[in-house]
Amino acid sequence: MADTNRTIASTETAACGSCTRCSTGPLTRLGVHIGSWDFVIALAGNPNTGKSTLFNALTGLRQHVGNWPGKTVARAEGGLTFNEKRYKLIDLPGTYSLLSASADEEVARDFLLFGRPDVTIVVTDATCLERNLGLVLQVLEITDRVVIALNLMDEARRRGIEVDARSLSRDLGVPVVPTAARRGAGIRELLSAVEEVALGAYPARRRHLRYTDRALETAVRSLIAQIEALFPGLPNAEWVALRLLEGDESILRAVQDGTLGKLAQGGAPAGAAPLEAN
Amino acid sequence: MMDDEEMTLNLLPLNSPATVTRLTCQGADRRRMFDLGILPGARIAAVSRSPLGDPTAYRVRGAVIALRREQAEQIFVAPAAPQTVGQERGGAGRDG
Amino acid sequence: MAEVNTQRLLETAERLRAEIGTELHDRLSEAIYADAARIAERAVVRAGEERRLSWDILLDRLLTSRAFGFPIMLLLLTATFWITIAGANVPSALLGQLTQVTLYGWLHQAANAVNAPWWLSGLLIDGVYLAMAWVFSVMLPPMAIFFPLFTLLEDFGYLPRVAFNLDRLFKRAGAHGKQSLTMMMGWGCNAAGVVSTRIIDSPRERLIAILTNNFSICNGRWPTLILMGTIFIGATAPPALASFYAAASVVTVAVLGIVFTLLVSAFLSRTWLRGEASHFSLELPPYRPPRILQTLYTSLIDRTLIVLKRAMIMAAPAGAVIWLISNVTIGGTSVAGHLVALLNPIGLLIGLNGVILLAYIVAIPANEIIIPTILMLTLNLARSSLAQQGVMLEMEDGQIYEVLTRHGGWTLLTAVNLMLFSLLHNPCSTTLLTIWQETRSRRWTAVAALLPLTIGFGATLLTATIARLMGWA
Ligand SMILES: Nc1nc2c(ncn2[C@@H]2O[C@H](COP(=O)(O)OP(=O)(O)O)[C@@H](O)[C@H]2O)c(=O)[nH]1
Ligand SMILES: [Mg+2]
Numbered sequence: 002m003a004d005t006n007r008t009i010a011s012t013e014t015a016a017c018g019s020c021t022r023c024s025t026g027p028l029t030r031l032g033v034h035i036g037s038w039d040f041v042i043a044l045a046g047n048p049n050t051g052k053s054t055l056f057n058a059l060t061g062l063r064q065h066v067g068n069w070p071g072k073t074v075a076r077a078e079g080g081l082t083f084n085e086k087r088y089k090l091i092d093l094p095g096t097y098s099l100l101s102a103s104a105d106e107e108v109a110r111d112f113l114l115f116g117r118p119d120v121t122i123v124v125t126d127a128t129c130l131e132r133n134l135g136l137v138l139q140v141l142e143i144t145d146r147v148v149i150a151l152n153l154m155d156e157a158r159r160r161g162i163e164v165d166a167r168s169l170s171r172d173l174g175v176p177v178v179p180t181a182a183r184r185g186a187g188i189r190e191l192l193s194a195v196e197e198v199a200l201g202a203y204p205a206r207r208r209h210l211r212y213t214d215r216a217l218e219t220a221v222r223s224l225i226a227q228i229e230a231l232f233p234g235l236p237n238a239e240w241v242a243l244r245l246l247e248g249d250e251s252i253l254r255a256v257q258d259g260t261l262g263k264l265a266q267g268g269a270p271a272g273a274a275p276l277e278a279n
Numbered sequence: 280m281m282d283d284e285e286m287t288l289n290l291l292p293l294n295s296p297a298t299v300t301r302l303t304c305q306g307a308d309r310r311r312m313f314d315l316g317i318l319p320g321a322r323i324a325a326v327s328r329s330p331l332g333d334p335t336a337y338r339v340r341g342a343v344i345a346l347r348r349e350q351a352e353q354i355f356v357a358p359a360a361p362q363t364v365g366q367e368r369g370g371a372g373r374d375g
Numbered sequence: 376m377a378e379v380n381t382q383r384l385l386e387t388a389e390r391l392r393a394e395i396g397t398e399l400h401d402r403l404s405e406a407i408y409a410d411a412a413r414i415a416e417r418a419v420v421r422a423g424e425e426r427r428l429s430w431d432i433l434l435d436r437l438l439t440s441r442a443f444g445f446p447i448m449l450l451l452l453t454a455t456f457w458i459t460i461a462g463a464n465v466p467s468a469l470l471g472q473l474t475q476v477t478l479y480g481w482l483h484q485a486a487n488a489v490n491a492p493w494w495l496s497g498l499l500i501d502g503v504y505l506a507m508a509w510v511f512s513v514m515l516p517p518m519a520i521f522f523p524l525f526t527l528l529e530d531f532g533y534l535p536r537v538a539f540n541l542d543r544l545f546k547r548a549g550a551h552g553k554q555s556l557t558m559m560m561g562w563g564c565n566a567a568g569v570v571s572t573r574i575i576d577s578p579r580e581r582l583i584a585i586l587t588n589n590f591s592i593c594n595g596r597w598p599t600l601i602l603m604g605t606i607f608i609g610a611t612a613p614p615a616l617a618s619f620y621a622a623a624s625v626v627t628v629a630v631l632g633i634v635f636t637l638l639v640s641a642f643l644s645r646t647w648l649r650g651e652a653s654h655f656s657l658e659l660p661p662y663r664p665p666r667i668l669q670t671l672y673t674s675l676i677d678r679t680l681i682v683l684k685r686a687m688i689m690a691a692p693a694g695a696v697i698w699l700i701s702n703v704t705i706g707g708t709s710v711a712g713h714l715v716a717l718l719n720p721i722g723l724l725i726g727l728n729g730v731i732l733l734a735y736i737v738a739i740p741a742n743e744i745i746i747p748t749i750l751m752l753t754l755n756l757a758r759s760s761l762a763q764q765g766v767m768l769e770m771e772d773g774q775i776y777e778v779l780t781r782h783g784g785w786t787l788l789t790a791v792n793l794m795l796f797s798l799l800h801n802p803c804s805t806t807l808l809t810i811w812q813e814t815r816s817r818r819w820t821a822v823a824a825l826l827p828l829t830i831g832f833g834a835t836l837l838t839a840t841i842a843r844l845m846g847w848a
Contacts, residue, residue, distance in 0.1 A: 048658065049658065049660050063673050063676075065673075065677070066530075067530065068529065068530050068531065068532040068534075068660055068662075068663050069529070069532065069534045069535045069556065069660060070535070070574075070657075070658045070660065071553065071556055071571065071574035074570055094573070097311075097314035097315070098310065098404075100404065103573060103574060103575060103576040104572075104574075104581070105574050108573075128341050128342075129316070129340050129341035130415050130418060130419055131340055131412055131415035131416075131419070132314075132315065132316035132340050132341075132342065132411075134410075134411035134415055135313065135314060135407055137411075138407045138414075139407060156661070161421060162341075162419065162421060162422060163421035164419055164420065165417075165418050165419075166418075168417050168418045169414065169418040172414045172417060172418065173414065183666070216394065216395055217399070220391040220394065220395055223387070223391070224384070224388060224391065227380075227383070227384045227387060228384065230380075231380050231381065231384055243403070245384070245385075245388035246388060246391055246392050246395060247392075247399050247403070248389075248392055248400070249400075253385065253388075256381060256384065256385060257381065305401075306400070307576075307654070309401065310400075310404055311656060313404055313408050315656055315658075318405070320412070326432070327435055327436060327439050327440075328439075329439060329444070329539050329540055329542060329543055330439060330440065330441045330442075331540075331542075331543035331544070333542070333546070334539065334543070334657075336435070336439070336539065336659055342658060342660075343658070343659040343660075343661075344656055344657070344658050344659070345535075345539050345542070345552075345657040346655070346656050347542065347546060347552065347652075347655045349652065349655075350654060350655060
């Protein structure tokens, strides 16, 4: 195995030149060479926040990166080892929300909800944090095994924007790591945080949905029961129940045409759902 | 000057800041707007118009977003005093 | 059983939905965004200047301005092709010399030395090898220049500005504004362009984007245009302006592609795919300085070489097929001869010829092999002094011109119509497969194949007729 692996010493020097901080270290980029893995990590986030750039920095692969929202429309996989643990990393299309559903966003949503990632890295744009937090909060509703990468810190700094990662981490209840993926800054810290969350060492606080009204709560409970009976093993039944109550068309369709059933059984979902003509 | 008269976003002149007051779209369209940070309380300003007059690019919450007239017509704004552009406040601004 | 339960679940959900009220959705999402605002307010210590960096604003004002927005787009496109054509000229000729003369000669010597039977060396060297050598020398230099240039523009953030500038036209055509982004992805590869339509929410508008993506010239077709532009159009200009003329002709075809995209979109959105315009919003990210070295590396290694590899893999069997149909005879005439004679009447009617049509049939798997196929067939059929049966000798651009005009009977009309037909014909089989995968509809896949082909025949028939009436051809 070791012969195909590139070590941090060579690649990181190439990436950041004079950086001496990380001349030796526990990270090995595996590219596509992942036979088995200990943890699956999903990279989610709004479009154009640097997910693919981060993915490349972590795996040594060369996913296409482009300065426009919509560059990535399918899933990409890569691997790395960090402190002797093997991670499979999934680069996802950008999505503004778990609710909006164009075909590329559906790819991301399905994986986050039903692909059972061990840790989800939500990549956020530090220059427009507020807008990015919408997705962060939605992801936190379904899992607390989350690390926030506060990316594009270099650009934020240039524009005079300052973000307090600690305060953010306190408010969200998950680790927040400032990064500048393009320069490879913060990668190591990010991986440490991912490791901590993956091993269950991070004292995350789950942000449970607070039901303000009784009727809603009862309705959700009764739907969850039916969903779980119908799709045994489906993660996030509560989320599905809420969408059904809202009348979310793409979820209604997924129930009807059996996609949801497949997602319940099959771990990782396939590509985008085919387009239905008419 | 129209002072704090409410108008739809498409009528907002270039480079004059405003605050979103309400959205008239529903469902998925409304959600898309929220996704982009366009919700009541948000500061917004038109920054440029496409060569053919439509769409228009708006600066909102640190990003620049282009909307067609049809979308902008569903967003109501109230002009804001220009000197407050620098201090963008948080969104819904219910509590602090 | 499962059916019944699914039905019951949906019914329960609907009943409960009625009880709870329809505004649940808005309530939930508004709550989230209120939270987001509160948290962001605490975390963002300093909001920075709300205004973007001033050069960013200035640049946007220039690149999307009423006066300069469109001219700059055209200028950038022309410059890209001018650099591509001017830069690829010499390396293409050198590679041609190396692969089709030097290496080709060595291979034949080696074959003679081991006494290989004529049919074997013919099939392998004059068929498989030559086709691959052609694809290699025709494709590598222009693609190695075009891809990095285009990627630099993409990295810089120019693509969304193009979408911003063009949206009004797409709106008039009843299409989604992001369709222009998928169109630009198609300029790399139509299969990738078709997949990229996933960014369009509405199935109707997405289908329009899929069906029209073929009007984006892809990497398999740029070399055809560049070659025709160079040896037929550029040659009509004074030498100093030749590469500019060539670039302008290529850009004209690309722009014509945009025009057809718009026209066909308009047609579809008014006939089979009628419907409401869906939500359009497009983020214009800040301009970012492209990472030159990284761009060069990725676009050379990942794009150019991958594209080239695919082209060579496609070229190998095509070369064998060409050699076989040129050398297997029925009643004294080669199979290729029969086929060309069969296709000639219709080919000539539309200002092309039987060889070109046959080449388009051989090249269904990949457009990349059009030029080599045309040349090899023309030569083989002419049995010229330049070529024995199935053999091709040294040819630089000038000689290609000779071969085509002298032995193939080509005129300027043939070249122009080949450029048109290159734009307007069925997508390659990979793209068709992708269309089927994305739509799961045989009907729409068929439409995607037949619609451009019909338009292609119509357009070339029109130009050929006009040229004949005017006495140009
Ligand atoms: N300055 C800066 N640019 C970045 C950083 N990360 C990504 N980018 C750029 O942001 C753009 C979008 O990156 P990409 O990885 O494609 O984003 P994705 O859509 O989230 O996958 C590209 O132009 C990147 O070069 C960063 O940390 N700093
Ligand atoms: Mg990406």
